[in-house]
Amino acid sequence: MKITSVIARQLLDTKTRPLVEVEIRTDTGHVGLGAAPTGSSVGVHEAFVLRDGNPAEYDGLSVHHAVASVTDHIAPALVGAELDLRVLDQKMIDLDGTSDKSKLGSNAIYSTSIALLRASAAAAGVPTYTYVADLMGLPPVSTVPVPSFNMINGGRYGDLTQPFNEFLVMPYKAESIEQAVEKSVKVFKVLDQLLTEKIGHKPQVASSYGYAAPSADPREVLQILAEAVDRAGCSDIMAFALDCASSEMYDKTAHTYELNGRRVSSAELIDYTRQLSEEFPLVFVEDLLDEDDWDGYTQAVAEIPKTIILGDDLIVTNRERLERAVELSAVDGFILKPNQVGTISEALDCYSYGQDRGLLAIPSGRSGGVIDDVVMDLSVGLGVPFQKNGAPRSGERIEKLNFLLRVADSVPHCSMADVSALVKA
Template sequence: MKSEIVSIHARQVLDCKCRPMVEVDVVTEDGSAGRGCAPTGSSVGAAEAYVLRDEDKKEYHGLGVRKAVENVNRIIAPALLGKDVECLADIDAVMLELDGTPGKTRLGGNAIYSVSIACFRAAAALNKKPLYEYIAGRKIKTVPVPSFNIVNGGRYENLTQPFNEFIIMPYGADHIDQAVEMGVLVFQELEAVLGKYLGHKPAVAPSYGYAAPSGDPEVVLELMEETVKRCGWQGRIGFALDCASSEMYEKETNSYLLKGRRISADEMIAYSEKLTERFPFVFIEDLLDEEDWEAYERAHQRIRLTNLIGDDLVATNLDRLKKAYQMSALDGFILKPNQVGTITEAMDTYRFARKNGMLAIPSGRAGGVIGDVVMDLALGLEVGFIKNGAPRSGERIDKLNVLMRACDMNPGCSISDIRGLLKFKK
């Protein structure tokens, strides 16, 4: 049968941060091929699938993935030879059984996920379709609105900005080319605005945005607001935050860091509510710690002018999303398939969200790759908007090119109209 798997081979390659990652090639009987690899994040949720690394300090400071590669070549590959590449759920089920652990700690989530993607792509190649069209089951009609992570928080030498990502989203663009241009030009103009505020050229942060100029989130947002106005796009560009609050949460005191002091969850909720009354937020992500479920429930009841989104809280895990839905704790989640470890599980989580009116926002990872399968999911599922990084590094620019290319190659395709998803005061 032409769709039977005849070859699976894994190797170690590098992600955009020069950290080792697993890459897998899958080939079918008729020669159709698919390739998959497993990027990883900088902010990693505790509930994510396990990334198996070698811990050998002599190679890449312990970050090598040769054990995961060996697990693909010696354990996974023999079990999948002869399987039908179009039956991805069955393939993923075999790998989950082989691993036998809740967090994929035996074989490694990075090993399993890379194989899952490679099989997915081989199936699309077998059908002679782009993967996004294979996912959609037809020609696509829309492409999502991109967003741009332009200022990066974190701990710097002379300040700590507790919020991880400051994001702009050109929701008022007329077409995808304009949306990309708006994001790029605001990002470029921001360099001058930050330079004037700082008195020197802004630094480049590890995630390729500008390093936060202040530990006060409002200062950063005001500078972003000024930049948007200088570009003449006020009323057409919204903001978003990825707070990544688990990174700044202190379990011993049950407190969060903000403006140099420790505050409670309720103080964080009240502060964020005031931000949404002042700035046009499309969404706020990971406002609270990844296990602070009750506080998320309170936040969702109180904050009405934006969409509350879970990343570390959900980790693309169906059970965690169900819990968030039952508690009415969120409006949606960040779709990062490698967090859960297989395409099948990620799609199950997506389908639950869609069925129950929750947003699913595809996103790459900090340690990204060119040709990320997340973009095929974003296009094929025809979501309203996605998360992009700063328009500075190759794999992030690649994601923008994917959007523009797909729109051009599908006549009649348009940018998604997300105005109905916006909750802020126009």
């Protein structure tokens, strides 16, 4: 089976930022589409996203140069080649020749990689998630992951600065994916009512579609979230999680973090989070520290035994950085975002390395999402225990939930993953 055409175009993500979409066709008539979303918070160690920098178009965010990378460089190298994901991913890596994919742009390479995966699945006549399971030598799909939902967002809101980026709920004890989704949507609606009561007006919708944090104190925000869960009658099935995104609040000169209106050290932030983990059932804490605070992460894993410490900006789905984290015992797991490293093959290699060493991999989309995100196929195909789904608002996030509901309905005897053994809370 040979590739007959590779076409690229500029489209938009769900935040109306340009992205690259690639369409691959084979001589057997099979088609694969791939589009590369990006995040609002992008770690410095992520693969390079090539944008035009022309302020006259989309404030400099257009991606015509990345489209040209596909048209002028990637397409000639792939057209006529046998359809083989790993071989062709490596061909693109070699063609680029840089450590961060800055020559061709990771958005050009990653979009093509997704299209290769999807074309391969189409040629095999199976859903992409089934193809992923087969590719990795895993058992047939029999579960869907427990979703987790971003309910309240931190950030800077006037005079208020909430340093933690995301406050999440996870319906980890729900009896089914149907119940998990329904109860989480209910909590989100009750939270709207509760915040309206507390602040005297409808809550602001934050940039990640959760509600803007009503307090600078993470403890107070968790208390409000716990009250919403209780009002919704879901306390028996819900736990919480945090994405701190602390690189956003880190002073690299003073080596301090923002917390409750003052600057604190790594040790102080770790101790504060340890206290939170003893007061609230926290399933995981993501990006507690800066993306280069390796010593701090090692300390956090040692001193916060009641929650899973996840690296996102620390690891950026990069196997070399994950290897260092393993050597230092710096994480219990990591967020799996394939666009951070730039190809599906490299992301799967990173996943395998972590799995072999007992680390959790938690797939997540990006803030600039897309409908039909390949991350969902990876979540189901790899059989991960839980994943991040964003706030239960906006089309592409609702589609992620519908994806899980659809798989659970269409795969015989499919159930929601049992994560009870993983939850330390």
